[in-house]
Each structure stands twice: as C-alpha cells, then as structure tokens.
Amino acid sequence: MSTVPKRFEILLVPEHVEDRGGATVEDSAVRTAVVEATGRHGESGYPIYEGHGIRADIDPGTGVVEALLVDGHELDYGLTVLARPATAR
Numbered sequence: 875m876s877t878v879p880k881r882f883e884i885l886l887v888p889e890h891v892e893d894r895g896g897a898t899v900e901d902s903a904v905r906t907a908v909v910e911a912t913g914r915h916g917e918s919g920y921p922i923y924e925g926h927g928i929r930a931d932i933d934p935g936t937g938v939v940e941a942l943l944v945d946g947h948e949l950d951y952g953l954t955v956l957a958r959p960a961t962a963r
Contacts, residue, residue, distance in 0.1 A: 881908055908925055
C-alpha cells in the first residue's frame with residue numbers, strides 16, 4: 875500500500891517561456907507554496923491541500939492538480955501549476 879503525501883510543493887509557472895536562460899522550473903516560478911493535507915475532500919473527490927493562500931485538490935497518487943484556488947481566485951491565464959511531494963527542509 876502506498877503512502878499518501880501529507881504535503882505538496884505547488885509551483886505556479888508561466889505556460890510559455892521563450893528562453894529560461896538555464897533557469898530551473900523553480901527559478902521560473904512566479905509563486906511557490908507548501909500545502910498540507912486538510913483531511914477533507916474537494917468536489918473533484920480528491921484530497922484538499924491548503925497553505926499560504928493556495929487551496930488545491932490533488933490526486934496524491936499522480937500529483938495531478940484537479941482544482942486550484944490562489945488567494946480565493948482561479949488561476950490566471952498564462953500560468954500553469956505543478957505539484958510535487960514536499961521534502962523536509
């Protein structure tokens with residue numbers, strides 16, 4: 875049985891970047907946040923993760939973000955969201 879991540883790191887990155895100039899995805903992110911499992915499920919049926927103004931329904935098995943609110947609003951056009959299990963820092 876696989877374990878469900880308790881935390882994910884969310885990265886909001888521009889959908890299209892001509893030249894990152896060697897920058898990593900992390901360096902290109904316009905906003906990052908670590909979100910934690912709330913124990914609730916969203917309308918998508920997936921667990922809700924929240925933190926730092928971000929609320930995301932994330933499929934914990936694949937890391938796919940099924941729903942996202944940033945400061946209570948839908949994601950702006952031109953941005954995409956990436957999620958990965960958060961590591962202890």
